[in-house]
Amino acid sequence: MKELSLNILDVAKNSVKAEATLIGIELIETETTLLLRIRDNGYGMEPDFLTRVLDPFSTTRTTRKVGLGLPLLKLAAEQTGGTLSIASVPKSASPDACGTTVEAFFHTDHMDFTPIGDIVSTVVLLIQGNPDIDFRFVHTMPDKEVELDTRDLRAVLGDEVPLNDFAVLNWITESLREQYGS
Amino acid sequence: MKSLQELAAIRERMKNKVALREANGDIRIVVGMATCGIAAGARPVLNALVEAVSKENLENVTVTQTGCIGMCRLEPIVEVFIPDQERVTYVKMTPDKVPEIIEQHIKGGKPVAKYTIGAVEA
Numbered sequence: 001m002k003e004l005s006l007n008i009l010d011v012a013k014n015s016v017k018a019e020a021t022l023i024g025i026e027l028i029e030t031e032t033t034l035l036l037r038i039r040d041n042g043y044g045m046e047p048d049f050l051t052r053v054l055d056p057f058s059t060t061r062t063t064r065k066v067g068l069g070l071p072l073l074k075l076a077a078e079q080t081g082g083t084l085s086i087a088s089v090p091k092s093a094s095p096d097a098c099g100t101t102v103e104a105f106f107h108t109d110h111m112d113f114t115p116i117g118d119i120v121s122t123v124v125l126l127i128q129g130n131p132d133i134d135f136r137f138v139h140t141m142p143d144k145e146v147e148l149d150t151r152d153l154r155a156v157l158g159d160e161v162p163l164n165d166f167a168v169l170n171w172i173t174e175s176l177r178e179q180y181g182s
Numbered sequence: 183m184k185s186l187q188e189l190a191a192i193r194e195r196m197k198n199k200v201a202l203r204e205a206n207g208d209i210r211i212v213v214g215m216a217t218c219g220i221a222a223g224a225r226p227v228l229n230a231l232v233e234a235v236s237k238e239n240l241e242n243v244t245v246t247q248t249g250c251i252g253m254c255r256l257e258p259i260v261e262v263f264i265p266d267q268e269r270v271t272y273v274k275m276t277p278d279k280v281p282e283i284i285e286q287h288i289k290g291g292k293p294v295a296k297y298t299i300g301a302v303e304a
Contacts, residue, residue: 009220013215
């Protein structure tokens with residue numbers, strides 16, 4: 001992947017597939033590090049699948065027996081000297097508190113750090129493709145914070161206007177770009 | 183920061199349009215957005231499609247995302263479903279190809295043969 005935001009788009013789809021109703025995407029940056037956290041309230045993973053999930057030859061997809069989403073994110077983190085960890089509570093263990101959290105840690109001053117890239121497109125397209133799921137996006141930088149919570153939007157829009165309406169998507173894009181100051 | 187007031191205004195405007203939208207026959211544009219598609223450049227293609235459909239006010243067109251279509255080496259793949267017509271599969275898509283497909287195929291009903299899987303694979 002040429003941009004970390006593409007990995008995020010890819011890995012967040014695992015949360016969609018796990019039937020999450022709320023997906024949190026957090027980026028916490030210091031001058032030299034980045035912590036990426038993708039957290040969902042989906043049905044989680046059983047312990048045996050969790051141990052295999054970073055193996056490229058384990059996947060939930062049905063078109064072939066290879067799944068590269070998480071292994072590619074792990075590679076991106078580790079090639080900067082960072083780490084990737086996953087914690088998951090399966091629905092079978094706790095129907096009310098199930099979900100998965102993926103954390104990737106990067107040294108952003110490492111020459112093999114993949115730039116974050118167009119994170120605004122990633123967030124907007126996640127909402128575009130999954131208008132019934134709520135997303136909470138927070139990007140904390142040393143000098144500012146960018147935030148979007150679709151629950152706030154939904155409260156204003158009511159039931160009549162889906163989040164993937166073009167006018168709403170434009171609003172989201174502009175809101176995020178404005179917060180980034182670009 | 184953009185105000186939530188603007189969203190409320192969008193909601194007001196939409197009230198009148200909902201009925202109209204539901205009455206139209208649907209064209210579906212589906213973009214493969216699995217790992218293979220994303221790595222091959224599907225995100226800017228999807229972006230370009232969403233923007234074009236929005237800009238041209240094509241209210242009967244929906245753009246959706248799907249997983250792996252099964253031909254990873256030909257990604258990014260875009261499929262177009264028009265009622266009563268055969269499905270058209272565009273392969274190795276780029277944002278540059280989007281305006282032509284919107285103009286000729288989505289608006290004009292004529293698939294852009296040179297970008298389809300039949301032409302690329304032949």
